Amino acid sequence: MDKNFQIIKKLQENLKVDPNNIELLNEIAIYYFRIENLIQAEFYYKKALTIDPNNISVLNNLAILKQRNSPKESISLYKKILLINENLFEVRYNLSQCYSSVGKILDAKVELKKILDIKPNFTRADRMLSLITKYTKNDVHFEKMNHKLNNVSLDNKQLSELYFAIGKYYEDINDYENAYKNYLKGNKINKTIYKYDIKNSQYNFSLIKKFDYNKLTINSKVSRKIIFIVGMPRSGTSLVESIISSHSQVFGCGEVGFLNNIIRENFLKNPNLHKENFSKLITNSAERYIDSISFLDNTKNIFTDKNLLNFRHIGFIKYIFPNAKIINCLRNPVDTCWSGFKHYFENSLLFTNDFDDFGKYYNLYEDLMSFWHQKFPNLIYDLNYEKLIDQPQKEISRLLKYCNLSQDKKCFEHHKNVDTIKTSSFLQARQGIYKSAVGSSKPYNIYIKKIYKYIRN
Numbered sequence: 001m002d003k004n005f006q007i008i009k010k011l012q013e014n015l016k017v018d019p020n021n022i023e024l025l026n027e028i029a030i031y032y033f034r035i036e037n038l039i040q041a042e043f044y045y046k047k048a049l050t051i052d053p054n055n056i057s058v059l060n061n062l063a064i065l066k067q068r069n070s071p072k073e074s075i076s077l078y079k080k081i082l083l084i085n086e087n088l089f090e091v092r093y094n095l096s097q098c099y100s101s102v103g104k105i106l107d108a109k110v111e112l113k114k115i116l117d118i119k120p121n122f123t124r125a126d127r128m129l130s131l132i133t134k135y136t137k138n139d140v141h142f143e144k145m146n147h148k149l150n151n152v153s154l155d156n157k158q159l160s161e162l163y164f165a166i167g168k169y170y171e172d173i174n175d176y177e178n179a180y181k182n183y184l185k186g187n188k189i190n191k192t193i194y195k196y197d198i199k200n201s202q203y204n205f206s207l208i209k210k211f212d213y214n215k216l217t218i219n220s221k222v223s224r225k226i227i228f229i230v231g232m233p234r235s236g237t238s239l240v241e242s243i244i245s246s247h248s249q250v251f252g253c254g255e256v257g258f259l260n261n262i263i264r265e266n267f268l269k270n271p272n273l274h275k276e277n278f279s280k281l282i283t284n285s286a287e288r289y290i291d292s293i294s295f296l297d298n299t300k301n302i303f304t305d306k307n308l309l310n311f312r313h314i315g316f317i318k319y320i321f322p323n324a325k326i327i328n329c330l331r332n333p334v335d336t337c338w339s340g341f342k343h344y345f346e347n348s349l350l351f352t353n354d355f356d357d358f359g360k361y362y363n364l365y366e367d368l369m370s371f372w373h374q375k376f377p378n379l380i381y382d383l384n385y386e387k388l389i390d391q392p393q394k395e396i397s398r399l400l401k402y403c404n405l406s407q408d409k410k411c412f413e414h415h416k417n418v419d420t421i422k423t424s425s426f427l428q429a430r431q432g433i434y435k436s437a438v439g440s441s442k443p444y445n446i447y448i449k450k451i452y453k454y455i456r457n
Contacts, residue, residue, distance in 0.1 A: 002265075004035045022048045026058050033065060036258055038295035041065055056081055060091060069296045070096040086381045089119040096128060105132050116144075121154060123161040127344060130165035135172035137167040142169045159191040164344045171342070171450035180447040183342045187353040196350035198360050203261060204268075205364045208312055209371055212273055216319040219279045220286040225302040226321050227403055230311035231329035232365055233349050234339035240329055241306040243396055247405050249304040251296075258292040260303065285320045302405075309349075311365065314372045325403050328369060331385035333362060333455040338441035338448055359454025389435050 008424065011028045013020065029044035045062040048055060049323040063077035078095040081088060092111045097110035109132060115125040126145055135142060145166055148154070154162065163186030168177035227244060229237050245252025273281075297303055308329075310317070317324055340352040351361040372380060381402045388395040396411055409418065441448065 002035070004031050007031055008035075020051050020056055022052055022058065025051075026055075026061065029058075029061065033061075036261065036292050038065060038068065038292065042295070054080075054084055056084060056088070058136075060094075063091075064094065067094070067098060067101070071101050074098045076100075089115045089125075091120050092118075093125060093128070096125075100128075100132065100211070108132060111162045120148065120229055121152065123148070123154065123158040123165070127161040127165040127168075130168040133168075133172075135169045135201055137173050139169065145169070156189050156193055160186045160193070161344065162186075163189070164342075167342060174443075176443040177367065177447070179342075180444055184256055186344065187341060190344075190350070190353040190380070191357075194347065194350045194353070196353065196357060198351065198357050199362060200231070201351065203310070205368055207268055207271070207370065208315070211267065211315065213315045213319075213375070215273075215275045215278050215315070216282065217275070217279055218319050218322045219282040220320055220322060221283070222286045222290060222321055222323070224290065224300060226324040227302065227304045228261065228310050228317060228324055228326045229304055229306045229308070229329065230314070230326065231308050232331075232336050232340070232342060233308060233310070233345070233352060233361060235329040235331040235336050236383070236388065237308045237329045239385075239388070240327060240383060240399070241304050242417060243399065243411050243414045244405075245304050246410040246417045247302075247400070247408045248410065249302050249405065249408075250300065251301045253293060253296050253303050253305055255307050256293070256296070256305055257291050257307055258305065258417065259310055259313060259317075262288050263316050267316060282320055285316070289320070302403075311369060311372075315375065318376055326380045327399070327402075328380050328382050329385060330382055332439070332441075334448070334451060335400060337362060337451050337455065338444055339437070341448075355448065355450040356454075359451050362455055386438055389438055 008028060008031045011031070015028065017022045018024065025044050025048035029041045029048070031036070032041035033042065042062070042065055045065065049062070052058070059077050059081050063074045063081070064072040066077065075098045078091055078098065081091050082095070090116045096108040096111035097114070099105070099111065109129065112125045112129040113198070115122055116129075119125075126141075126148075129141060131140070132143065135153055136425055145162055148357065149159075149162055149166065163182045163293060166187065167179045167182035170176070170182060227250070229241050229244070231237050241252050242256070244250055261287045266285050267278075270277075275317045293303065293305075311328060313328060317326060337355070338351070341358060345352060351357040369380070381399075383395070383399060393412065397407060400407055400411060405411075
């Protein structure tokens with residue numbers, strides 16, 4: 001039995017002795033959240049709140065959970081917490097994230113500025129504020145960040161966040177040399193903090209390719225249609241999901257991590273099981289995944305899963321979800337790598353912090369996609385970002401046809417979609433199709449020559 005399940009079982013036994021113990025209820029919910037049983041997590045958080053409606057810890061945990069499927073409810077919960085204690089800067093930060101996801105950018109800015117008044121060293125707020133600000137020379141926020149950088153004691157993580165924010169300022173005013181220098185400093189710190197080793201990824205990719213997919217058979221009774229959107233980070237996946245999820249028949253689930261954990265536990269940890277055992281695991285995997293998704297959307301609608309690293313699991317998707325559509329987003333490799341390098345990912349996609357790691361990982365991605373195309377011809381739809389930008393009407397029509405969706409006018413006006421955008425690229429996804437991202441690496445060509453060792457422009 002999984003360790004988390006064992007802990008939950010023990011906590012539930014303790015709860016029988018003391019059923020009104022809020023700490024126990026909160027802890028059980030936390031462990032359910034860890035194993036992505038979000039329905040049970042919500043049940044225990046709400047049970048705790050029937051005992052103490054103003055428990056800040058439980059309110060905050062429930063608000064974080066509800067960001068997955070109901071940011072508006074999260075906003076109400078965060079506001080309630082701030083009425084109890086207005087100085088909780090991390091709660092304000094989460095509130096700003098919710099505002100951003102529903103397109104309330106001005107409200108997000110207000111919260112981020114309040115945070116910096118309360119806690120100037122909370123440089124995560126500086127970085128988030130930089131993402132939703134179009135800077136001009138000598139911007140007041142830049143002056144404050146620059147002062148902080150030179151006069152305030154910051155730890156490595158705080159420094160890294162600040163360097164990325166200052167890099168964004170310099171990029172906005174077209175000072176590409178200083179933009180690059182600051183992005184580089186931030187990434188070097190993250191490389192030191194997280195100690196990513198490309199050898200681990202190389203090993204995991206080799207396991208995926210060595211797996212005997214002939215042992216798998218289609219044994220799934222999943223009726224819901226799923227559209228998986230995969231690719232490298234910053235390759236246009238958010239734009240594609242924004243387009244598709246604007247369709248009247250489609251719900252956008254955003255970047256969900258359910259499938260990765262299921263594949264790892266059911267298949268990659270046990271590659272030598274007999275064929276009949278894998279048949280049961282196919283069914284189990286489908287049921288677990290749909291159960292997890294039901295927290296986000298429990299209708300019968302088509303839905304998107306934009307966890308871009310699902311490209312690693314295409315061989316399993318084929319058998320677990322035989323009716324699924326798989327869209328692989330392709331963008332100019334150098335633009336992709338540069339855009340990923342200058343983007344701060346919260347303790348994820350750690351290969352983006354170093355050009356050598358990024359280049360090698362990109363090669364792993366290309367090699368694996370070539371492997372899937374050869375093994376499963378006609379399974380994957382390759383969508384070219386540059387073509388989409390150049391001829392949106394034509395490419396969106398082709399995309400909808402591949403997904404077996406009607407030509408919905410809303411998809412061609414996706415930037416008007418009022419629904420929540422569950423991605424770190426929320427700002428770009430809310431804009432109309434724009435061409436400025438094409439060739440975005442060119443101003444930095446003299447600084448990023450290292451990436452050309454691995455990929456060609």
